[in-house]
Amino acid sequence: MRNDASVKIDIEKAPTSKINSVDFENLTFGHIFTDHMMVCDYDNGNWKAPKIVPYGPIQLDPSAKVFHYGQAVFEGMKAYCDDNDKIWMFRPEENLQRINKSSKRMAIPEFPEESFFSALEELLKLEKDWIKKGFGNSLYIRPFVIATEAGVLASPASQYKFMIICSPAKSYYTGEVRVQFSEHYSRAADGGVGFAKAAGNYGAQFYPTNLAKEAGFQQIIWTDANSHEYLEEAGTMNIFFRIKDKLITAPTNDRILDGITRKSILALAEANNIDCEVKRVPVKEIVEAAKASELKEIFGTGTAAVINPIQGFSYKGESFELPQLENSYASLLKNKLMRIQYNIDEDIFGWRYEVKE
Ligand SMILES: *Cc1c(COP(=O)(O)O)cnc(C)c1O
DSSP states (O other): OOOOOOOOOEEOOOSSOOGGGOOTTSOOTTOOOOSEEEEEEEETTEEOOOEEEESOOOOOOTTOHHHHHOOEEEOOEEEEEOTTSOEEEESHHHHHHHHHHHHHHTTOOOOOHHHHHHHHHHHHHHTGGGSOBSTTEEEEEEEEEEEOOOOOOSSOOSOEEEEEEEEEEEOOOOOOOEEEEOSSOOSOOTTSSTTSOBHHHHHHHHHHHHHHHHTTOSEEEEEOTTTSOEEEEOSSSEEEEEETTEEEEOOOBTTBOOOHHHHHHHHHHHHTTOEEEESOEEHHHHHHHHHTTOEEEEEEEETTTEEEEEOEEEETTEEEEOOOOSSOHHHHHHHHHHHHHTTOSOOTTOOEEEEOO
């Protein structure tokens, strides 16, 4: 599991740190970035040596392909600090595999494992003071790749930048979330790029999500593009339904992102004797379960919020509210997962990855 990082990383330290000007008690998600970032260029068929440099703007040619054709992919992961000041990541090899899977689909060259782990670990060691102790505090890590080659010919670029930026995060209460099941717009199609964290997947959701917001909903649950009869996932979260005492979630495929939180929650649920079924989820089944008061919970899963409970949904103009549960699966599973992430509970799955001094 552990990759003993070995690529030498060139580090240019920031002359001063911003850390003392940051209010760690009042962080807006993804708003403030740490003092350094990782940059690695691709040119002449090779990824060069990764570098760590002071965080700041980069210069690109206005014709750089990323601006015109959206050749860009990203990842989202976190680092945690335990009570003994040790730094941990959660299944980071899964993020590397996934960004490379996303890259492949977008005709972007894959990034080497040794460079990824060496650069990421150096960066985290340098930014250690930004990873605050305490359950719920974390450092959100955003690796991404962009096509930097100049020229507007619609073809894959020959030059790229792989970068990693980091933003301190706090577990936050998102307020009550009510969702709309999509009846018209689609997020992804068969044979498309839905499984990839490709930039355009997210930009394309903003307009329909704005319409949902105007109608009083915070998010959309996307349905399949062909029939809109099956529930697939949310904008940046996979989605689980609890009918009576069984958890149901859709299988991943080329339209649905293979979330690391999703598969970890499935494994944890199984280990805690919670009945789970991975199957296509008909809207009809969820609506009928809600009408029969058998629909107990809906929640989203993803790195940023871990688990995000949903209070209600609407479909074809009809609205449904979910019960307030004392002992929800959402809070049980969120707590169990976070206790592994923060090195409190034993890690029977081998998910934790220590960033050693
Ligand atoms: C990132 C993402 C998820 C969640 O993935 P995690 O690995 O759990 O963070 C789910 N759906 C979409 C569309 C995503 O972009």
